[in-house]
Amino acid sequence: MKTAGDLxxxxxxxxxxxxARAISLVENDDPEGWALVREVYPKTGRAQxxxxxxxxxxxxxxxxxxxxxxxxxxxxxxxVLSIDPSSPFTHxxxxxxxxxxxxxxxxxxxxxxxxxSRGSLGGLSEATLQAALLMDASGKDDxxxxxxxxxxxxxxxxxxxxxxVLVLMPGSGDSIQALKAGVMEIPDIIVVNKADHPLTDTxxxxxxxxxxxxxxxxxxVPIVQTEAARGDGVAEVAEKIAEHREHIKAEGTLDERRxxxxxxxxxxxxxxxxxxxxxxxxxxxxxxxxxxxEVVSRKLDPASAAAKLLEREL
Amino acid sequence: MKTAGDLxxxxxxxxxxxxARAISLVENDDPEGWALVREVYPKTGRAQxxxxxxxxxxxxxxxxxxxxxxxxxxxxxxxVLSIDPSSPFTHxxxxxxxxxxxxxxxxxxxxxxxxxSRGSLGGLSEATLQAALLMDASGKDDxxxxxxxxxxxxxxxxxxxxxxVLVLMPGSGDSIQALKAGVMEIPDIIVVNKADHPLTDTxxxxxxxxxxxxxxxxxxVPIVQTEAARGDGVAEVAEKIAEHREHIKAEGTLDERRxxxxxxxxxxxxxxxxxxxxxxxxxxxxxxxxxxxEVVSRKLDPASAAAKLLEREL
Numbered sequence: 339m340k341t342a343g344d345l346x347x348x349x350x351x352x353x354x355x356x357x358a359r360a361i362s363l364v365e366n367d368d369p370e371g372w373a374l375v376r377e378v379y380p381k382t383g384r385a386q387x388x389x390x391x392x393x394x395x396x397x398x399x400x401x402x403x404x405x406x407x408x409x410x411x412x413x414x415x416x417x418v419l420s421i422d423p424s425s426p427f428t429h430x431x432x433x434x435x436x437x438x439x440x441x442x443x444x445x446x447x448x449x450x451x452x453x454x455s456r457g458s459l460g461g462l463s464e465a466t467l468q469a470a471l472l473m474d475a476s477g478k479d480d481x482x483x484x485x486x487x488x489x490x491x492x493x494x495x496x497x498x499x500x501x502x503v504l505v506l507m508p509g510s511g512d513s514i515q516a517l518k519a520g521v522m523e524i525p526d527i528i529v530v531n532k533a534d535h536p537l538t539d540t541x542x543x544x545x546x547x548x549x550x551x552x553x554x555x556x557x558x559v560p561i562v563q564t565e566a567a568r569g570d571g572v573a574e575v576a577e578k579i580a581e582h583r584e585h586i587k588a589e590g591t592l593d594e595r596r597x598x599x600x601x602x603x604x605x606x607x608x609x610x611x612x613x614x615x616x617x618x619x620x621x622x623x624x625x626x627x628x629x630x631x632e633v634v635s636r637k638l639d640p641a642s643a644a645a646k647l648l649e650r651e652l
Numbered sequence: 653m654k655t656a657g658d659l660x661x662x663x664x665x666x667x668x669x670x671x672a673r674a675i676s677l678v679e680n681d682d683p684e685g686w687a688l689v690r691e692v693y694p695k696t697g698r699a700q701x702x703x704x705x706x707x708x709x710x711x712x713x714x715x716x717x718x719x720x721x722x723x724x725x726x727x728x729x730x731x732v733l734s735i736d737p738s739s740p741f742t743h744x745x746x747x748x749x750x751x752x753x754x755x756x757x758x759x760x761x762x763x764x765x766x767x768x769s770r771g772s773l774g775g776l777s778e779a780t781l782q783a784a785l786l787m788d789a790s791g792k793d794d795x796x797x798x799x800x801x802x803x804x805x806x807x808x809x810x811x812x813x814x815x816x817v818l819v820l821m822p823g824s825g826d827s828i829q830a831l832k833a834g835v836m837e838i839p840d841i842i843v844v845n846k847a848d849h850p851l852t853d854t855x856x857x858x859x860x861x862x863x864x865x866x867x868x869x870x871x872x873v874p875i876v877q878t879e880a881a882r883g884d885g886v887a888e889v890a891e892k893i894a895e896h897r898e899h900i901k902a903e904g905t906l907d908e909r910r911x912x913x914x915x916x917x918x919x920x921x922x923x924x925x926x927x928x929x930x931x932x933x934x935x936x937x938x939x940x941x942x943x944x945x946e947v948v949s950r951k952l953d954p955a956s957a958a959a960k961l962l963e964r965e966l
Contacts (some may be wrong), residue, residue, distance in 0.1 A: 607958035
């Protein structure tokens with residue numbers, strides 16, 4: 339088996355197997371994985387990182403597949419990282435969707451990977467950034483991050499992206515309400531997929547209504563209608579992504595965004611490690627279990643128990 | 653101004669102003685608030701805590717208002733805690749909804765409070781539990797927690813509840829997809845509100861389909877159709893909530909749930925405090941800013957920066 343050191347050169351040269359192996363190391367929280375990210379970090383920051391979010395079933399994977407084709411036609415190397423929600427309920431329900439990306443599996447210029455949420459979203463967000471950095475270092479021009487979900491948590495995961503694309507379809511009433519109520523942040527680009535649906539125009543009008551309520555910014559959030567399965571509108575999505583990137587570059591907000599994202603990331607990484615340490619101590623330590631027993635029997639309140647934990651552990 | 657010590661007796665006697673003041677202390681992270689929760693904690697655990705979640709606009713507040721009326725008719729004291737999402741986008745968009753609860757404002761047996769998310773969801777979840785404990789200690793028979801949202805994060809917030817009710821309406825396609833894909837956990841009770849809509853039957857069938865895919869448990873998740881604005885179906889929701897509570901009590905899972913929730917809570921409180929300490933150190937400390945500058949200029953990778961932070965701070 340190759341060590342992390344052996345992976346460094348092939349990874350930087352864009353070798354797919356080295357990249358896959360490196361991501362596994364990071365995903366398994368292997369110290370060699372972290373060492374590798376440390377090594378390649380100075381070579382990162384060149385890829386265009388785009389995040390896609392939206393409810394399940396709207397056709398995100400199909401859209402991403404079409405965008406990959408588009409990027410390949412322009413001779414750009416692409417990596418796709420799909421972040422699976424963890425659920426004890428219906429494992430693999432979303433994987434059918436991902437199969438649509440298989441036509442690219444044999445193309446050496448395309449790297450596709452999915453990563454499963456394991457427990458806390460913080461941990462996943464952490465692994466997502468590390469994997470995206472490895473993809474960036476391996477010379478990809480485009481890194482596409484995909485999350486499945488309809489809440490703020492999902493938007494947070496893809497906050498590592500330079501550009502955030504929200505994908506909806508006619509019938510995505512809950513998501514529009516969430517935008518309207520301010521429960522979900524306004525993305526940079528909105529795509530209405532499956533736009534052959536008769537309710538598309540109503541939907542687009544509703545979205546425009548929501549956007550008109552928002553703060554006026556220099557970037558006007560475009561609403562692009564697509565039928566990704568047929569390729570319709572996909573070139574326009576690619577254009578808008580490029581335009582948004584040019585916009586934030588020209589405005590200077592790309593650096594600002596990255597600075598803010600990196601700062602949040604450092605804090606999240608540090609906090610995540612602390613939490614993991616705590617959780618390990620809880621699992622292994624009988625006296626911590628006693629502390630919890632006191633909480634359950636209403637002798638000790640949760641905040642005091644937390645304070646006691648912190649005193650002991652740190 | 654009253655001190656926390658002065659609040660203790662009136663709070664335990666159910667005084668509304670004392671309860672309001674106590675929650676403010678907790679919300680402002682005032683040590684006196686924590687001290688108060690510590691004092692009253694042994695008196696908690698008696699209230700029936702019910703969490704309501706679902707997309708904005710489905711009529712959660714109307715349903716809760718109707719349930720409050722129902723509880724009052726049965727001479728039960730009720731507290732409602734609405735958790736507002738924080739958004740720089742449309743402040744107050746959801747407050748209109750809340751006005752429907754005003755008819756109960758003058759009733760001494762009803763306490764209504766809304767709490768705004770401030771930054772991290774962890775922090776809000778923490779404050780939610782503390783406020784719920786104070787409501788419980790003040791002698792409320794029912795504590796209703798309400799979150800607005802369509803993601804797992806919102807479900808996590810109301811995980812302090814003994815029973816979780818998901819409220820949908822015809823057109824809640826995204827939420828059903830999220831349930832189907834396992835992005836959102838299956839709640840204990842599902843309410844389809846605005847059930848006069850022609851698509852209600854289709855919707856109920858879809859939900860049944862999703863539930864049939866799930867694991868078989870002893871509790872069959874009921875789907876209740878309501879028109880909360882007219883009071884239709886509200887008594888049935890109240891019955892199902894009571895049945896669910898009886899069920900988990902009989903099964904012994906109420907204690908199990910509470911133990912798990914309390915354990916998660918202690919960990920979240922501890923981790924949240926650690927994170928806050930870190931954030932404070934970042935704000936105040938010039939050398940931490942230098943560390944971040946190194947990350948932004950790609951000299952130091954985020955994980956190493958996090959490790960350095962942890963070494964220094966703890």
